[in-house]
Amino acid sequence: MKSEIISIADARNLVISSQMLNSANGFKSKKDLLAIITRLGYIQIDTISIVERAHKHVLWTRLPEYRNEMLDELIDKDKKVFEFWDHAAAYLPMKHFRFTLPRKEMYAKKYKHWEKKNRKLLNFIIDRITNEGPLQSRDFEETKKRGLWWDWKPAKEGLEFLFHTGRLVARARKSFQKVYDLPERFLPGNIDLTIPADEELSEHLIMKSIIANGLSSEKELTYLRHHNRSATKITINRLIKEKKIIVVKVQEIENEKYYSTKKILRTHISVVPENNVHILSPFDNLVIQRKRLQDIFGYDYLIECYVPAPKRKYGYFCLPVLYGNNFVGRIDTKADRKSGNFIVINEFWESNFKPDEGFITEYKLKLKELAGFSGCKEILYKNVF
Helix, strand or coil: CCEEEECHHHHHHHHHHHCCCCCCCCCCCHHHHHHHHHHHCCEECCCCCCCCCHHHHHHHHHCCCCCHHHHHHHHHHCCCEEEEECCCEEEEEHHHHHHHHHHHHHHHHHCHHHHHHCHHHHHHHHHHHHHHCCECHHHHCCCHHHCCCCCHHHHHHHHHHHHHCCCCEEEEEECCEEEEECHHHHCCCCCCCCCCCHHHHHHHHHHHHHHHHCCEEHHHHCCCCCCCHHHHHHHHHHHHHCCCCEEEEECCCCCCCEEECHHHHHHHCCCCCCCCEEECCCCCCCCCCHHHHHHHHCCCCCCHHHCCHHHCCCCCCEEEEEECCEEEEEEEEEEECCCCEEEEEEEEECCCCCCCHHHHHHHHHHHHHHHHHCCCCEEEECCCC
């Protein structure tokens, strides 16, 4: 099997361009926002808002004109985006909806005994939403006062079961809480609801990963996604035979085989990122796969908010700093929206990187922009250059 051989520098250029983190994109509109979500394949949702919600930060990084109402309209008005599960809770392009059906089917089978045990509760939830319209979990907090035998916690579990099995959808979020509704009241009329076969699902995951990342290894293609491993291997071989994908070797990375397409290599590999600075979310699509990050960029990153405080090396919420096509450091930050201060708790630069005047100028400008996006007016440094 013939491989396309590229350098580590080419690989970085390819990834940065595919991830839309070069400076030539010029994204501004809601249409561009949809293009970003479609290219990346998913935008992770996370509860932490030390700086800003993960999905907002990821989208703003690529679309400085980002506004929350843009995403809200794409979901509830235009029906071009929906919320479900990718490798984690995420916003997905509506054109990918049918590829969530196998996971919903799997989830229903896995928890069929729980469903049987809680059938009356689930029917009660469905009846309320059918008759009253979209509801949040907090709308079920009063069930005890109605003389019912369950309280809010089981009702919340029921809502999530119905969501993960596809019998309810999240048509919006208010105060970051899902607003649940019936699929038939939310989904566009022309939506394809046929369940894809294993190989069709595998091809979707393979091509989605390659398009988003420029090149992907076999494990990265289906990272934390529900899929059939045997079908995925068969599909990879078929796509190679059909010349839809190609094998790529990165010279400096031993014992790793990547996959891409000739078109993607031709389009993105020569796009050299300018020396602009990005301060990324810990949940950014570029950094979410830590081994890949280490292999391609030589960057060892771990979000430490889940690490016990005494064991933290860099701080609770360190943000990766990208400069051109290199990760040059990380900064521990916090947005104190009450005081209007964006606090830079500490800055850590890679051992092989020395901030020069050009970098410092770009970095401080980006820091100011991130502070403004996070709802802060002033930057307070606890540690400076």
